[in-house]
Amino acid sequence: MALLARVAVIGAGVAGLAAARELYREGHHVVVLEKRHSLGGTWLYDSRVDSDPLSLNPARAVVGTSLYQSLRTNLPRQIMGFLDYPFATRPHGDQRTFPGHEEVLWFLNEFADEFQLRELIRFCTEVVRAERAEGRNDEWVVESRSRGSESAKVVREVYDAVVVCNGHYTEPHLVEVPGIEKWRGYQIHSHNYRIPKPFTGQVVVLIGFGPSAFDISRDVATVAKEVHIATRAPNVTVGKLDNHKNIWQHEMIEFVDEDGKVVFQDGSSVHADTIFYCTGYKYHFPFIETNGFVTIDDNRVGPLYKHVFPPRLAPWLSFIGMPKQGTPFMTAELQSKWLAHVLSGKALLPTEEEMMSDIKKYYHHMEETGVPKRFTHVLPPNEIEYMNWLLAQVGMPPLKEWRGRMYRECAMLAKAKRDGYKDQWDDDYWDAVIASQVDSIVPKNLIS
Ligand code: FAD
Numbered sequence: 001m002a003l004l005a006r007v008a009v010i011g012a013g014v015a016g017l018a019a020a021r022e023l024y025r026e027g028h029h030v031v032v033l034e035k036r037h038s039l040g041g042t043w044l045y046d047s048r049v050d051s052d053p054l055s056l057n058p059a060r061a062v063v064g065t066s067l068y069q070s071l072r073t074n075l076p077r078q079i080m081g082f083l084d085y086p087f088a089t090r091p092h093g094d095q096r097t098f099p100g101h102e103e104v105l106w107f108l109n110e111f112a113d114e115f116q117l118r119e120l121i122r123f124c125t126e127v128v129r130a131e132r133a134e135g136r137n138d139e140w141v142v143e144s145r146s147r148g149s150e151s152a153k154v155v156r157e158v159y160d161a162v163v164v165c166n167g168h169y170t171e172p173h174l175v176e177v178p179g180i181e182k183w184r185g186y187q188i189h190s191h192n193y194r195i196p197k198p199f200t201g202q203v204v205v206l207i208g209f210g211p212s213a214f215d216i217s218r219d220v221a222t223v224a225k226e227v228h229i230a231t232r233a234p235n236v237t238v239g240k241l242d243n244h245k246n247i248w249q250h251e252m253i254e255f256v257d258e259d260g261k262v263v264f265q266d267g268s269s270v271h272a273d274t275i276f277y278c279t280g281y282k283y284h285f286p287f288i289e290t291n292g293f294v295t296i297d298d299n300r301v302g303p304l305y306k307h308v309f310p311p312r313l314a315p316w317l318s319f320i321g322m323p324k325q326g327t328p329f330m331t332a333e334l335q336s337k338w339l340a341h342v343l344s345g346k347a348l349l350p351t352e353e354e355m356m357s358d359i360k361k362y363y364h365h366m367e368e369t370g371v372p373k374r375f376t377h378v379l380p381p382n383e384i385e386y387m388n389w390l391l392a393q394v395g396m397p398p399l400k401e402w403r404g405r406m407y408r409e410c411a412m413l414a415k416a417k418r419d420g421y422k423d424q425w426d427d428d429y430w431d432a433v434i435a436s437q438v439d440s441i442v443p444k445n446l447i448s
Contacts (some may be wrong), residue, residue, distance in 0.1 A: 003345045004028055005160040008142045009120075010127045010287075013041020014320025015332040016165035017108060018082065021115045022336035023163070026344050031159075032117070033117060035126035035147050036064050038060055039112055041167050042104040043067070051190035054277070055172045066169050066191040066212075070219050071101045072422060074211045074414060075327065078434065080104070082333045092249075098422035122314055124148060130162050131289040138316050152201055161316045161343060165332075168322070171284035173299075175207060178255040183275070185260055190216055190278040198221045207253065207260050208278030209233040214417055216278055221247050228262070229344050234366050238266045243419055277414055283377075290317070300376040303359045306389070307377055308335050311355035315342045326383035327407060334390035383407065400437040406430060430434075 005028045012034035023030045038044055041414040045067045051060050076097045079281050081087035087107050094103040112118050124147040133139035140162045150332055172189040175339040178186075190212045207214055209231040221227045222246060228248045241247045251265035256261050256275070263269040283301050288294070288319045293312045294301065305311055321332045341347035349355065366376065379386055384404040392406060414423040418427040 001345065005162045005343045006158075007031070007163060007343070008033060008127075008130070008140065008157070008159040009163045009165055010130070010142075011041060011165035011167060012036075012039040012121050012123075013043070013165060013167050013321070014108065014329050015167070015336075016041070017112055017117055017161075018332040019163050019165055019320045019336040019339065020117050020120050021111075022333070024115070024117070024120065026268075027347075028340065028343060030120050031157075033125045033127050033142070033144050034121050034123050034299065037123055039107045039118070039121060039123075040105045043101055043108055045101060045105070047194055049194060053186070053188040054187055062168060062170055063192075064167075067101050068190075068212075068216065068219065069192050069195050070213065072096070072098045073101070073104060074098070076406060076411055076430070078430065079327045079403055079410075080329050081352070082111070085114070085328075088412075094287070096422075096427050097427055107178070109138060121220045123242055125359045128154060128162075128285045129287050129289060132313070132316075133158065137313060140316060145245070154350050161318070162288075163339065164288065164319045165321055166285065166287075168283050168313070168324075169281045171282045172277065173280045173282045173395040177207075177253050178276065179258075180256055182258045183256040183260070184258065186274045186276065187404055188276055190276065193279070194307055196220045198408065199224045199274060201225050201294070202273040204228070204276055205230055205253070205270065205272045206276040206278055206402070208276075208280075209236070210278060210280065211414060213278035214414070216243075216276065217247060218419070220276070223434055226270065228272070229262075230262075230264060240270070259407070260445035267367075275362070278370070288317075299374040300375065302363075303356060305349070305355040305359060306386075308339065309342075309355065310351065311352040311359070314349055315354065322377050323379045323383075323386070324377050325411075326379035326386075328405070330403075331379070331383070331387060334387050334394075334435040337396075338390050338393045347393050380407075380411065402433045402437050405433070 007023050007028050007030050009016050009032040017033055020030050020032050042065050044065055046063050046065050048063050050063050078085040094100050098333040125144045126146045126147050131141050133141050139159055140159050142157050142159055143154050153446050154346050172191045193216055196219050199220045202224050203226045204220055204224050204448050205228045206217050207230045217227050217229050228250055230250045230253045232252045238249055238250055250268055254263045254265045256262050260271045261269055262272045283296050294310045308318050309315055310317055320335050323331050342349055388398040
């Protein structure tokens with residue numbers, strides 16, 4: 001007989017919604033605690049930003065999204081849906097293959113309504129502490145507080161299991177810039193960027209080479225005098241970009257001076273008004289007390305078996321949505337299916353020792369192949385292998401080949417920094433590929 005658990009899911013972003021649906025489907029009793037007024041997490045745009053543009057003050061009110069106004073998805077919509085609930089176009093919506101962020105929020109709301117998830121969510125409820133009940137693994141005390149009032153009473157509740165879905169794109173990671181303590185210009189992290197207007201007429205130096213750096217450099221260049229991208233990425237062409245009148249690429253910053261000068265490792269220099277850090281984010285779980293059974297070291301959260309279960313506390317504590325890159329929606333969905341089955345006893349976890357040994361093997365492999373610790377939760381190039389492993393745990397067939405192929409193709413274009421690739425995507429070609437390898441599951445929102 002299946003076991004049913006009382007489960008607290010922390011966060012109603014993609015991961016929390018995916019977890020809630022799978023746990024609820026499996027018959028578990030689910031409560032989703034969400035600190036914001038609505039669902040969607042990252043995809044719930046907010047024009048406000050943190051009070052401090054580098055987000056250094058630990059006491060600041062953290063704005064729960066890092067979206068900028070112009071953001072379009074960096075993955076094609078075909079690989080941003082759930083396995084049985086695709087991100088389909090709708091008659092009056094943004095029908096582009098890489099739609100604007102509003103369309104993703106629309107999709108998530110539709111998903112929540114379709115599966116009656118909204119009723120499971122307690123909005124404006126911030127989890128301030130989650131801790132095992134004294135001497136017990138299978139009992140967790142969760143403390144939460146209504147948001148908006150510091151004096152609100154803390155509510156204590158007991159659950160069998162806690163699922164952490166608090167996201168990992170709101171706590172900025174900064175890099176050290178020699179001389180920065182004397183530099184008098186403006187500094188900002190991309191978490192606090194929304195629109196280009198404040199940078200009108202400025203010379204902006206932007207550190208980073210990921211999707212946000214790419215988008216923001218182009219966005220800011222529409223109003224700035226000059227944009228200079230500084231990167232550690234190897235083999236970058238240094239100099240002005242041919243197809244832009246005011247964007248340059250440089251090697252990393254060597255140092256900055258009191259007078260506003262920024263000197264790059266390639267020997268060039270500029271006088272800048274702003275330094276923009278598009279340097280990523282840190283994992284951050286200020287509310288969980290695990291007594292040292294889960295730690296964060298150089299952005300490695302561990303030990304976590306398959307990025308989900310800390311062996312010592314499994315299955316009563318779990319993390320959904322930890323992996324970086326790959327296809328976050330489907331990854332969260334498949335992790336959640338596995339979690340729901342494990343909690344109900346339909347899928348068995350290995351012993352604590354076996355899980356630890358698997359994790360050590362993974363860390364050892366990373367070391368041997370020269371992969372830095374901070375990339376522990378970066379899935380590619382093994383994202384498909386990982387998702388197929390999760391599917392196997394719940395007795396489902398592996399993914400169709402087109403999903404991996406589409407992801408790799410898109411990642412290649414994004415890496416090549418090809419301007420306009422989102423609008424040059426060959427939809428007819430991909431429609432034909434998908435049609436020839438249709439998934440065995442009939443998507444629910446495509447049944448007429
Ligand atoms: P989040 O979306 O961050 O949700 C976490 C939720 O937890 C939030 O609602 C938050 O309010 C809540 N929460 C946090 N702490 C607490 C607490 N203590 N108590 C209660 N609630 C809490 N992915 C793609 O697939 N395609 C893209 O094109 C794409 N573009 C991106 C662009 C940017 C700029 C960023 C930052 C990310 C992008 N991503 C993209 C990744 C994106 O974050 C994931 O798609 C997905 O939104 C992650 O969902 P999540 O639920 O893990 O986290």
